Amino acid sequence: MFRVRKAPSEEHTLANFAYVNKGDFDAGRVKHVTVQTGPARHYIFSIRNDPQIKPGEIAFGVPHRQWAVLSLDQEVRVSPFTFQSSEYVGSIVLSADFNNKKNVTAEPLNADLMAREFSIQFGGQAFSKTMKMAFRFEDKEKNKVHTLSLVVKSIEGFDVNKAAIAANGGGADENAAKPKQIDAGELLPNSVIVFDKEEGSMLNLIGKSKGKSAYRSIINPNWNFQEMGIGGLDKEFSNIFRRAFASRVFPPEFIEQLGMKHVRGILLYGPPGTGKTLMARQIGKMLNAREPKIVNGPQILDKYVGESESNVRKLFADAEEEWRRCGANSGLHIIIFDEIDAICKQRGSMAGSSSVHDTVVNQLLSKMDGVEQLNNILVIGMTNRRDMIDEALLRPGRLEVQMEVSLPDEFGRLQILRIHTARMREYNKMDPKVDLEDLSKRTKNFSGAELEGLVRAAQSSAMSRLVKAGGKAQADPDAIEKLVVNSGDFDYALENDVKPAFGRSDESLNRFLARGMILWGPEVTQILDEGSLLAETVKNPESIGFRTAVLAGAAKTGTTSLAAQICKSSDFPFVKVFSPTETAGFSESAKCMALKKAFEDAKRSKLSVLLIDNLERLIDYHPVGPRFSNLVIQTLMLLLNDPPPIGHRLLVIATSSNRSFLRDMGLMDVFGRVIDVPRLSTADQMINVIRESNIYSEDQLQAIEHKLRSFVEGRTFGVGIKHLLELIDSARQCEPEYRVSALLSMIENIALNLF
Structure with a gap:
């Protein structure tokens, strides 16, 4: 049995703990206790040790004594208490009023700042319905301190184990991961905190955390990607949750027992228009974290010495302050860098510069994983040039989760099309005969942005039918209500308005095949059959998915036309033509970069064919001397021996009008297949x-x-x-x-x- 005592000071009361002697309960091992004051009367408190409290005593502040109806010297039964996995606070609603009527003010109090301060002060503590407490809020914006009286009105709890499984894409019961009303729970750093004004109070609250808000759990198991305008990225989201967010669902003490550090950085990379920026912004909204800080990479740079580094430090300042005050109970701070390659280039790569980029990279490295390590930050970087990022940023502890956001597959394209046509379908502005599934099959290698552009182009096509020709362009008012986007509008947009950046170079192929394909003998049929076999080999899932071939023949034997026909007949979604005319006048290094980019673009698509025309002109070969560009040859050899990533398939076809040149330059051994193109001889x-x-x-x-x-x-x-x-x-x-x-x-x- 313990005797009730009063808290030693006002500061003890404001801390919201019950105080005991360490000899009775070690607060390092026992976080919470249950206090029994009578039959069926149990109250849960978080405890802290204080040497001023004698053994066999337990001290409470005035609000706690009022709530539990405790009198001084009263004997109570105290025993250790542990919350179950389903008793963690997802959201808590607090009724607030001024603690002292003399300090009433009509000035508005920012409920968002109050919620943040409440989370910082009381993270990890036990809260029960009807519990009373005192809360001191320092309004730094107005340099004022307010002491408020709070009463817990309601608590919604969730099961951390089931929420983690749901967030990780597991097969947990959907209803089991939903929040439910509980009588008591432990506050997490990311619990949602909502303040209600006490009836009759003069309190003036502003901000998102004011009043009765809709529930937002740390990770909402019923998150709807389509409502947020995201399609085709389910797999990427699932992987990010598994690596970066599952650990943040669990209470800080669990993480400390594992000796675990949260993932601090995510790098999203991939072709332009695939949804990297959209994904990063929605991640910030999905999580109950501090308001995300979104910054474009170039905004960090400043013309004044030291300002760029200072801009980086400012981004981490709030997280550092909260970590110093709360440690593991600190909430999550998200910093989103768009175009991160603008500030995080490889150090030493900017020859002749003032080394501003290098110092910015150094500053970012030290903030993410330096001497003073923070465990309450998540940095999300986005780029379509992963190769330009300094390698020190990509190691574990920094941007360790690197997720490729690639071009959507057929199912992903269907999701995206449904998202962007949802409003039209809702208001019957799209013909029911429009087959989105067929469109998703016809839009191979379209990015999410290009699919959105396709829908806009179809809408423009439909609206153009209503515009009257004349001196003033105007729409027919009678026909506007009848406007419907039909299949013809999508067909027109697909053929004329929107072409995928990673699509087929049909114009180049058709230029090479302007005269058509003349089958002048069985030799031509055999060459086309060999090319078709190469394409089928690359498509075969049992193959390595990478083949190279060169069509070699004398000048004007039609090697380019045959290669173009092979590419066209392959029906690959991505066909890239690399011609020496595109690099005319380029320096050797510029030509190498263009060649490397052509290979990188081809490897981004799941199924690609790259046509390299006229190898002799590409490497500046001339038989007099002979003269050639060794740098371009070495680059070409390296690229031809570098297979695409796993899951990507690539066919490389080159043409040459000089077989001896191929042999002399060592290219005969580099290409997997040499196909001879003969002259007409009969x-x-x-x-x-x-x-x-x-x-x-x-x-x-x-x-x-x-x-x-x-x-x-x-x-x-x-x-x-x-x-x-x-x-x-x-x-x-x-x-x-x-x-x-x-x-x-x-x-x-x-x-x-x-x-």
């Missing part, structure tokens, strides 16, 4: 091409064939198909009666020049 092959031109009659074709057979017989003769097509175009300009002789004369001249 009369039948040439006649097949001439017949496709449709400028000769059947009698003329027979005359040409007879002459060619007699001319070619016994000769080693060959002409490239592109060269022969040029001769046919020249003969087309002659009068019809001279076209046969003109063509034969030009073919004979080629043979005489060759031999």
